[in-house]
Each structure stands twice: as C-alpha cells, then as structure tokens.
Amino acid sequence: MFDVTRFAKAADSIIEAGHFLYQRGWSPATSSNYSARLDEHHIAITVSGRHKGKLHPGDVMVVDLSGHPVQSDCRASAETPLHTVLYELFPEVGAVLHTHSVKATVLSRLLSAGQSLILEGYELQKAFSGVETHDATLTIPVFNNTQDINGLAQKTKQWFASHQGQPGYLIRGHGLYTWGETMEDCLRHVEAFEFLFECELEAMRVRP
Numbered sequence: 001m002f003d004v005t006r007f008a009k010a011a012d013s014i015i016e017a018g019h020f021l022y023q024r025g026w027s028p029a030t031s032s033n034y035s036a037r038l039d040e041h042h043i044a045i046t047v048s049g050r051h052k053g054k055l056h057p058g059d060v061m062v063v064d065l066s067g068h069p070v071q072s073d074c075r076a077s078a079e080t081p082l083h084t085v086l087y088e089l090f091p092e093v094g095a096v097l098h099t100h101s102v103k104a105t106v107l108s109r110l111l112s113a114g115q116s117l118i119l120e121g122y123e124l125q126k127a128f129s130g131v132e133t134h135d136a137t138l139t140i141p142v143f144n145n146t147q148d149i150n151g152l153a154q155k156t157k158q159w160f161a162s163h164q165g166q167p168g169y170l171i172r173g174h175g176l177y178t179w180g181e182t183m184e185d186c187l188r189h190v191e192a193f194e195f196l197f198e199c200e201l202e203a204m205r206v207r208p
C-alpha cells in the first residue's frame, strides 16, 4: 500500500503544476497529464480527461507501475504507460510532466521523420539537471504520434535506456514529455524546453 500523507503532498504538487502550466498556455483544456512518485511501486497521476487548469484532489489518483489503479474507481490518464516506463527506467525520477504547448506541437511537426531536435550552444540548457555547459549537445527524439500508447511506451523505454542523460522527448503534433527528481525540477525543465523551442522556431523563421 501507499503512504496517504505522501499521496496528499504529491496531489498538491500536481494540482499546483496544473494551475501554472494552464496559465502559461502549455496545457490547454483537458490535454496533458502529470504524475509524481510515491514510492518504489506507486505513483500519483491525473485522472483521464480532467481540465488541467482546474484540478482538485479528486482529479489525482494512485496507480502501480503496471498502471493498475490502487484504491480508486477512476480511469487513470490514457497515457499512463508513458509515465510508468520512465519511473521503471530511472529510479531517481520523482515527477513526470506531459504538456501540449503550441510551440512543442508546431516544432515537432516541422522536424522530419527520424530527425531528433538537437539543442546546442544555448546557455539555458544549463536549466536541465546535470547539464553544466552550453557546449553540451542535447538530443531530443521525436516519436510519431499514435493511439497505441503501450507500443509508444516501449519505444520510449528502449530509446532512453540507451540515452540516459537526455531530458525529454517530443511526440509529433502532440506535445512534450519531461521528468525530474522533484516536481520543481520537472517544472523548470518544461519552462526551459519552452524557451528553447521558441528559439528554434525563431531561428527557422529568420533563416529558413
């Protein structure tokens, strides 16, 4: 079983993240899903289909790392497997955020099939945990969108198993997944990505 106090704290951090991400326009309407680790076997995650700017405690539930609801009759996010594979793969990960911003959506559609987004030379890359210089090269893979979430989860798990230092990925025409040791780290990563997406789009505009 999970610790109820930890769940309450995790739910609060998820609700607060939803307010922030909705206000910034990165999680419109019922798009996006968020989670936070409770322990080795359980995470708190948003209930499917809830408006992310108006989350309340009943919109967050517990699932185990197989995605099964624990003490809840609600339906967990349709994209739960995209979260659980990250918690399985990275024991240090404490939070995962998925957003649907305009910039992530547009940029991911401009990259061709098989092309990753390469981020290098930006001072702001240092906002990602473990990155200490603008000279680092970050490779952000772009997976094709699909409604086969289990299939996509396996693809992401495989890719990140062999690229452990990379901070997130895009799903084409869909959005961003990123994670961190804490919810605060994870929110910083979303913000850093949004700045970098804007820089990349602006660079394409100036020099097509």
Ligand SMILES: CSC[C@@H](O)[C@@H](O)C(=O)COP(=O)(O)O
Binding pocket: 029, 030, 031, 032, 033, 046, 047, 048, 049, 050, 076, 077, 078, 079, 098, 100
């Ligand atoms: C409102 S469309 C977005 C959904 O299809 C999905 O991509 C999403 O991010 C939210 O799904 P959810 O099941 O609410 O977690």
Ligand SMILES: [Zn+2]
Binding pocket: 031, 032, 033, 079, 098, 100, 174, 175
């Ligand atoms: Zn989504």
